[in-house]
Amino acid sequence: MDNHAMIEEAKKAREYAYVPYSTFKVGAALRTKNGDVYHGCNIENAAYPMCNCAERTALFKAYSEGVTSFDLLVVVADTDRPVPPCGACRQVISELCEPDMEIWLTNLQNDVNKTTVKDLLPGAFSPADLNK
Ligand SMILES: O=c1ccn([C@H]2C[C@H](O)[C@@H](CO)O2)c(=O)[nH]1
Numbered sequence: 196m197d198n199h200a201m202i203e204e205a206k207k208a209r210e211y212a213y214v215p216y217s218t219f220k221v222g223a224a225l226r227t228k229n230g231d232v233y234h235g236c237n238i239e240n241a242a243y244p245m246c247n248c249a250e251r252t253a254l255f256k257a258y259s260e261g262v263t264s265f266d267l268l269v270v271v272a273d274t275d276r277p278v279p280p281c282g283a284c285r286q287v288i289s290e291l292c293e294p295d296m297e298i299w300l301t302n303l304q305n306d307v308n309k310t311t312v313k314d315l316l317p318g319a320f321s322p323a324d325l326n327k
């Protein structure tokens with residue numbers, strides 16, 4: 196599936212968002228190196244800190260099925276600028292995706308900010324920091 200079709204996949208995933216508190220729907224589409232696509236949406240909870248973002252939903256779905264190698268993540272929300280992932284997601288993405296992997300941040304108008312894992316979180320805390 197090409198990168199622009201992936202935007203449509205992220206938009207479809209966004210429709211499943213469970214967002215009774217924020218009403219802010221986010222969708223993600225994560226393409227594996229085999230070409231499979233994992234979808235994610237944000238899922239909120241009455242205990243607000245338990246909310247899970249769309250990006251992490253997609254990544255955790257793939258990882259939980261033993262799928263760990265990706266080549267594109269697309270994220271979409273109804274924002275003026277292409278939606279910027281939160282800090283928690285940047286940290287998780289930086290550990291679970293390769294530094295040069297492409298990330299396309301988009302909105303419903305199809306504005307696209309093409310970035311990479313390493314540019315989303317420069318200087319990320321990493322597993323290597325645990326091994327002094
Ligand atoms: O990149 C983002 C930014 C926010 N959210 C979610 C978290 C929460 O459910 C709602 C409002 O912050 O949007 C995401 O899923 N991804």
Ligand SMILES: [Zn+2]
Pocket residue numbers: 248249250280281282283284285
């Ligand atoms: Zn997030």
